[in-house]
Each structure stands twice: as structure tokens, then as C-alpha cells.
Amino acid sequence: MNIPSKSQPESGELGNVPRPDGQDKSLNREYTEQMIPGAAGAAVGPAVESLSCSAALDGGHPPHAMAGGPQWLRKSGAVRTREHFSRQILQHRLLLSEIRRGTKKPLLVMKFGGTSLGDAGRMEKVAEIVRDASRDNNVVVVVSAMAGVTNKLIEAARGAESGNHELVSAIFDELNRKHKAVADLLTRSPEDQNSIQQIMEGILRSGHQLCQGTLLLRELTVRALDSIAGLGERLSAPLVATTLGVHGVASTAIDATELIVTDSFHGSAEPQMDPTRRRCEARLLPLLQNGIVPVVTGYIGSTPEGVVTTLGRGGSDYSATILAAALGADEVIIWTDVDGVLTADPRLVPGARTIPEISYREAAELAFFGAKVLHPKTLRPVMHGQIPVCIRNTFAPERLGTKITSSGSSNGSGAKALTAISDIALITIGGPGIVGVPEVLGRTFTTTARVQADVLLVSQCSSQNDICFAVPSPHAERTVQALRFEFAQDFAHEEAEHIALDPSVAIVAVVGEKMRRTPGIVGRTLSALGRQDVNIIAIAQGSSECNVSFLVQKEDMQTALRTIHREFQLGASHCEVVPAKSA
Numbered sequence: 001m002n003i004p005s006k007s008q009p010e011s012g013e014l015g016n017v018p019r020p021d022g023q024d025k026s027l028n029r030e031y032t033e034q035m036i037p038g039a040a041g042a043a044v045g046p047a048v049e050s051l052s053c054s055a056a057l058d059g060g061h062p063p064h065a066m067a068g069g070p071q072w073l074r075k076s077g078a079v080r081t082r083e084h085f086s087r088q089i090l091q092h093r094l095l096l097s098e099i100r101r102g103t104k105k106p107l108l109v110m111k112f113g114g115t116s117l118g119d120a121g122r123m124e125k126v127a128e129i130v131r132d133a134s135r136d137n138n139v140v141v142v143v144s145a146m147a148g149v150t151n152k153l154i155e156a157a158r159g160a161e162s163g164n165h166e167l168v169s170a171i172f173d174e175l176n177r178k179h180k181a182v183a184d185l186l187t188r189s190p191e192d193q194n195s196i197q198q199i200m201e202g203i204l205r206s207g208h209q210l211c212q213g214t215l216l217l218r219e220l221t222v223r224a225l226d227s228i229a230g231l232g233e234r235l236s237a238p239l240v241a242t243t244l245g246v247h248g249v250a251s252t253a254i255d256a257t258e259l260i261v262t263d264s265f266h267g268s269a270e271p272q273m274d275p276t277r278r279r280c281e282a283r284l285l286p287l288l289q290n291g292i293v294p295v296v297t298g299y300i301g302s303t304p305e306g307v308v309t310t311l312g313r314g315g316s317d318y319s320a321t322i323l324a325a326a327l328g329a330d331e332v333i334i335w336t337d338v339d340g341v342l343t344a345d346p347r348l349v350p351g352a353r354t355i356p357e358i359s360y361r362e363a364a365e366l367a368f369f370g371a372k373v374l375h376p377k378t379l380r381p382v383m384h385g386q387i388p389v390c391i392r393n394t395f396a397p398e399r400l401g402t403k404i405t406s407s408g409s410s411n412g413s414g415a416k417a418l419t420a421i422s423d424i425a426l427i428t429i430g431g432p433g434i435v436g437v438p439e440v441l442g443r444t445f446t447t448t449a450r451v452q453a454d455v456l457l458v459s460q461c462s463s464q465n466d467i468c469f470a471v472p473s474p475h476a477e478r479t480v481q482a483l484r485f486e487f488a489q490d491f492a493h494e495e496a497e498h499i500a501l502d503p504s505v506a507i508v509a510v511v512g513e514k515m516r517r518t519p520g521i522v523g524r525t526l527s528a529l530g531r532q533d534v535n536i537i538a539i540a541q542g543s544s545e546c547n548v549s550f551l552v553q554k555e556d557m558q559t560a561l562r563t564i565h566r567e568f569q570l571g572a573s574h575c576e577v578v579p580a581k582s583a
């Protein structure tokens with residue numbers, strides 16, 4: 001690994017890295033006083049630097065010290081966020097007026113995904129989009145890591161856990177080369193090049209050190225994994241800020257660990273909106289008032305104690321709406337590699353069409369049931385404040401994309417879009433011995449809650465006393481183990497296995513708020529699937545009728561999607577239906 005060394009604070013020396021004197025004002029570097037926590041929870045990394053391309057900037061903003069609850073005390077995300085987000089409505093107008101005291105421009109939060117930042121050319125395109133928007137708006141930019149970088153970082157962390165020195169070094173070398181090549185193409189002067197190179201090397205060095213700690217211990221803690229996985233955004237934010245500077249837009253890279261306060265649920269942290277709002281106000285409003293575009297790292301936040309957390313894979317969408325809610329923004333634009341929210345995943349259904357307008361509810365259902373275009377929690381922070389979210393294509397910015405609002409707009413059929421999740425498993429509790437088991441349902445779902453398994457679909461057939469439910473594959477094994485433990489006494493004298501796991505299934509969901517007033521949606525779907533020889537294993541429809549979900553075999557998933565898409569004429573033109581079975 002060829003990353004030059006630089007003086008490091010000792011392990012355990014948390015924060016308070018002094019801002020260096022003698023900054024280069026033309027490429028104004030500032031130190032954000034953040035430390036990356038080490039494998040065992042101690043801080044071992046250097047200060048994360050953020051890069052500014054503006055002349056006048058404020059200083060670093062240390063994290064507030066606040067009491068935080070331990071992970072096991074965490075309430076369910078839905079309860080906590082509703083409680084927090086409802087208070088945001090009261091502050092919404094106040095914040096807006098504060099932002100606008102210095103300027104009458106609307107406030108936009110623009111998030112750019114990994115593909116949009118895939119190489120230097122794409123970063124230039126991003127800079128043009130931001131430059132154009134910033135003429136008439138105040139803009140906060142949120143960035144993902146460059147495409148593929150988070151995967152590589154996680155691979156390095158896992159490689160370190162299994163003792164693979166070579167893999168770790170090879171990945172950090174590769175990441176260094178990749179980012180350096182982009183920086184060389186984007187910067188104009190040797191000083192700028194040198195400056196951003198130093199920043200990126202510092203970030204990569206800290207990641208390499210975390211992996212060295214993991215290699216020594218042969219243990220990958222959830223804290224260390226989050227710190228390593230979040231480095232991609234820390235690399236891309238200074239690159240984007242630099243590119244904006246080159247395009248004449250005053251900007252500064254900001255580490256979201258300074259802004260987004262979360263609980264300590266590593267890998268899927270939840271924001272704490274009150275402290276987040278206070279930090280955003282203190283840190284971002286002065287920049288916006290001075291016409292500076294903050295470029296904030298997506299995906300990461302930090303606990304009140306300053307430990308880095310991540311919001312879950314694809315979490316930069318969520319970062320954008322958290323910041324929008326905290327600032328009372330007028331609009332969020334999620335720039336990605338497709339034209340908007342489509343009637344189905346275009347990789348699975350070639351005839352999928354862009355939906356011009358969709359409701360928060362529908363978009364949230366699609367996101368929850370696997371539409372990768374949005375992180376499942378993206379809409380939570382903005383729904384109460386009714387901040388519209390647009391999904392647009394970075395590579396075709398002239399297209400309007402999809403607008404997500406509280407009302408959405410209806411289409412004729414009631415069914416609006418389809419989605420599917422294949423990375424799930426079906427757990428069944430059933431068999432003859434279950435009849436006499438007390439409180440089967442209650443105990444089953446108390447157990448799933450205890451092991452924090454997301455239950456995506458539930459179906460019960462009372463005559464058989466069978467309960468089946470689907471969970472994401474990564475949650476399946478621990479759920480089954482916990483259930484076997486829970487019911488061990490009840491089934492002690494039974495020979496048959498009562499708790500079964502089937503990983504060969506997928507969920508296909510039909511989404512649309514207007515389905516509730518349209519009879520026959522389920523009937524048409526079942527008939528169409530029957531004609532294509534697709535067997536339905538289970539079906540679930542909530543009383544809200546915004547979503548009807550079917551369990552099918554994984555191998556039938558694509559046929560099911562194409563068949564339903566055609567049945568409801570969701571595409572611009574009819575798509576071909578591939579027969580379910582080759583016979």
C-alpha cells in the first residue's frame with residue numbers, strides 16, 4: 001500500500017485535532033475535528049479533512065456531547081421517527097424564514113448516487129447540474145461513494161476479519177489509484193492536486209489502519225465495519241467539492257458525522273432529529289447564507305458520542321431527506337441513473353415506463369418491497385413536512401423524472417407499479433403438534449422482534465394452523481434459531497420438524513393507492529399468473545389495499561413481474577411474456 005505516512009494522533013485521543021495554521025486560501029482546507037473510531041471502538045484514525053473551494057469559511061464544528069441509549073434500548077424506527085419528524089413541522093416555517101433572511105432563493109437538497117459519480121466525466125456533469133441549480137436556489141449536495149467503492153471497502157473489512165492481508169492491501173491500493181486518477185483529471189493546478197491527494201490519502205490510510213486492527217484481532221466489530229464502509233463518501237465529497245470549485249461554484253465538503261446524529265444501531269442507524277436539526281442549522285445555514293454549497297457525505301452519521309454509524313446500504317437517499325427535513329428544504333432531488341421511479345425495475349421488465357407523479361405512500365411501499373431506486377426509509381423524514389422528492393436522471397437532466405408528493409396522481413388501472421424482492425426466505429411454523437401450543441402467534445412475533453428480523457409478509461391458514469412469514473435472507477438463520485429455542489419445550493415430544501426455512505422464494509408486490517377502489521385486482525393477477533403457470537405460494541393484502549404481495553418461487557419472479565406488468569398495461573408498450581416453464 002503506497003500511502004505516505006503522516007503524523008497521527010494516538011489511539012484513544014478522540015477529536016480536538018487543532019485546525020492547522022496557514023491554510024491555502026485558494027483551496028481552503030478545513031479540518032472537521034472528527035475521528036474515525038477504531039476496531040475496538042477507540043479512535044485510531046487521523047482527523048478527517050474536508051475540502052473547501054470557497055474563499056471565506058467558518059471553522060470546524062465539534063460534535064455535541066449528548067447522552068445516547070444503548071443499542072438494545074432502541075425503539076422501533078417507525079415510532080421514533082414519527083415522534084421526531086412531527087416536531088419538524090413546527091420548526092419548518094421558522095427555519096425557512098431564517099434561511100431566507102439573507103436570500104429569497106428556495107432551498108434544494110440534491111443527492112447524487114454512485115453511478116452518477118462513476119468517473120471524472122460524470123463528476124463534471126454533476127458539477128454542471130449543481131452550478132445551474134445554484135443560480136436560482138440555495139443548494140445542499142449529498143453524495144454517495146463512487147460506484148462500487150462501498151462494496152470494495154466492505155470486502156476489505158471482511159477480508160481483514162478472515163486474515164487476508166494481501167486482499168486488504170490490494171483493495172486499498174486500487175481505491176487509491178481510482179480516486180487519484182479522478183482527482184488528477186478534475187483539478188487544474190498542482191496545488192489543488194496535491195491538496196486533495198493528501199486529503200484522500202489520509203482517509204484511505206485511516207481505513208487501512210482500521211483493517212490492520214481487524215487483521216490483528218481477527219474480529220470485525222460493527223463499529224469498525226461502519227467506519228470502513230463509510231469511507232467511500234468521505235472520499236467522494238472532497239472530489240465533488242473540488243469539481244464544483246473548478247466550475248466556479250463556491251463549495252465545501254462536510255462530513256455528515258458533524259450533522260446527522262443517530263442511535264448506535266450500526267449498519268442501519270436511525271436519526272435523532274432534534275440534535276440533527278440543531279447541528280444542521282449551526283453548520284449549514286451560515287454556509288448557505290454566504291452562497292456556499294455544502295457537499296455532504298451521504299450514508300453516514302454519528303452517535304451523540306461521535307462514533308461513526310451508517311444508515312444502511314443505499315442510505316445516501318435517506319441522508320438527503322434527513323437533511324431536507326432538518327433544514328425545512330423546499331424540495332429534494334435524487335439524481336440517479338434512470339429517468340425516475342419506473343413501473344417496475346427496468347432490468348427485470350424491459351417495457352417499464354417512468355411514472356410522472358406518485359404518492360409518498362406508493363413510493364414508500366415500492367422502496368420497502370425492494371425498488372432499489374429509493375432507500376426504504378427515504379420518505380419518512382419528508383412526509384410530515386410535505387417536502388416533495390423528485391427522482392431524476394443525471395445523464396438526461398432535461399427530463400422531468402418522477403415527482404413524489406402527498407397526493408400522487410392516479411392512473412386508470414389502480415395498480416401503479418410492481419416490485420420484487422428475491423433476497424428473502426420463508427419461515428413456516430406448522431404441523432400437527434402446533435394445535436395445542438399456546439399463544440403461537442404472539443410468541444412467534446415477539447421472537448422475531450427480539451432478534452430484530454424484518455417481517456415482510458405474513459400469511460396464516462387457520463385450518464392447518466400453519467403460520468408462514470417472509471424475512472430478508474440475512475435475518476433468516478437467526479430467526480429460525482430463536483424460534484426453535486422459543487418452542488423447544490412445546491415440540492419436545494414431536495418427531496416432525498415444526499419450524500422450516502425455505503430460501504427459494506421471492507416476493508412480488510403490486511402497488512397503487514387507487515387499488516382500494518378498484519375491484520378485481522387480485523383476481524386478474526391470479527388469473528394472469530395462472531395462465532403463465534406461475535404457482536403462488538402465499539398471498540398477503542393489507543386492509544389499506546395499497547399493496548398486494550405474492551410469494552412465488554425465485555425462478556418464477558421475472559415471469560410474474562412481466563405478466564402482471566402486461567396484464568395491467570403498465571408499460572408504454574406491451575412487453576413480451578416469457579413462459580414460466582419451458583415445457
Ligand code: ADP
Binds near residue numbers: 113
Ligand atoms: P444510485 O446509485 O443513484 O443510488 P441505485 O442503483 O441505488 O442508484 O438505484 C437506481 C436503480 O434502481 C436503477 O438503475 C434501477 O435498476 C433500480 N430500480 C429498481 N426498481 C426500480 C424502479 N421501480 N424504478 C426505477 N429504478 C428501479
Ligand code: ASP
Binds near residue numbers: 114145299317
Ligand atoms: N455508498 C453506500 C452504498 O453503496 C450508500 C449509497 O450509495 O447510497 O450502499
Ligand code: MG
Binds near residue numbers: 317372373374
Ligand atoms: Mg441508491
